[in-house]
Amino acid sequence: MSFARTKILTARCSSSFVSRLRSSFTVDTPTTNATTRETPRVAVSQTPPNPVSGKAKDPQRTFYRTDMHTTAALPSERQAKPTGHLPFGRYYADHMIDVDWNSERGWEKPKLHKLQPLQLHPGAKVLHYAIELFEGMKAYRGIDNKIRLFRPDANMARMNATAARAALPTFDSAELIAMIADQIRLDGEWKTLGVGPPQDAKLFVVTCPVGAYFPSGFQPISLLADPQYVRASLGGVGAFKMGCNYAPTMLVAREAAEKGCHQVLWLTGNNEELTEVGTMNIFVFWKNEDGDLELATPPLDHGLILPGVTRDSLLCLAREWGEFKARSVSERTFTMDDVKRALKEERLQQMFGCGTASVVVPVGKIVYHNRKAARHEVWHIPTMESKQNLMQRLYDHINCIHN
DSSP, rough: EEEEEESSSSSTSSSHHHHHHHHHHHEEOOOOTTTOOOOOOOOEEEEEOOTTTOOOOOOOTTOOOOGGGEOOOGGGGGGOOOOOOTTTTTOOEEEEEEEEETTEEEEEEOOEEEEOOOOOOOHHHHHHHOOOOOOOEEEOOTTTTEEEESSSHHHHHHHHHHHHTTOOOOOHHEEEEEEHHHHHHHHHTTOOOOOOSOOOOOOOOOOOOOOSTTOOOOOSSSEEETTTSSSOOTTTTTOOOOGGGGTTTHHHHHHHHHOOOSEEEETTTTTTTEEEEEEEEEEEEEEESSEEEEEEEESTTTSSSSSOOOHHHHHHHHHTTTTTTTTOOOOOOOOHHHHHHHHHHHHHEEEEEETTTTTTEEEEEEEEEEEETTEEEEEEOOOOTTSOOHHHEEEEEEHHHHH
């Protein structure tokens, strides 16, 4: 939240929009003592309606302002307020709000307290897969010395929409707006948070024991292929191991599970090129249209695909065996139409994913959302029935190396 001294309205505002702005959340403040720069006592002149009035509280749905426990920072814990130039995002106010959520219990009671470091387990998903969101808005101090949040309802609506897309819990917007009002009472003269590269960083390493990536073990998995969802785009960061590539996939993975699938087969472009499967690279073993056996995986040169270590290892092994014709261990694009045609012509032998966590995983079914025909199609992939079990040989060889 940032604060600035500014005029509230301009001549370019329409009367209806002015009315809407004036109905926004407002805080009254007396004139600040310029010498001591004491935080003014503030009073709310307009509070969002209490959404729980007459209703039972439901922590699975939201947290509640009336449950918030407030512990103001002691005078000795408060920082000297900056003066002069205020670089965006360098200074943080004295207080913060935090609310915990658990899938079983729902939202815990909110806490408003002094600013302090967050305590996170080093294995927390936010640190590895960027399952997070942020929302930014401003509160302006007007020439009448009142502080007004600019359209906080719109920010809360956007925040809830982002939460839903990131598979994070949603909440009642009015509750958080009211809680932010309490925070402004304590931090009414501060400015804060901006976008920019970090000035500090920490590198850490953790270890953990693991079993099979999929509970079913070395069994074929099913994939949801829906071209409306895209994992990475040209010019983006799909080729890098960054958390922002994982967070947007969580909601799609949930939809895949609801359709009985284990993972998502990620497609790109109007021709629906295959890119990755879940968090794995994808391989097909088939007879190509020239009649030659081919092991193929999508190429890295488009910047959409993570250059997996297991992917590279499988390519090296297949090439070293010397059992394929020249250029038949290939890195090239292939589409859903290519896969469908290979199935129809009985040329597709196997399809499998690979990665550090999963090593090698067979694919047995694709649930394809054919958007042109407006229907879902179920494709059986004959990976486990193939007489030429290249996938198993690769898996066994990699395991021998591991051991």
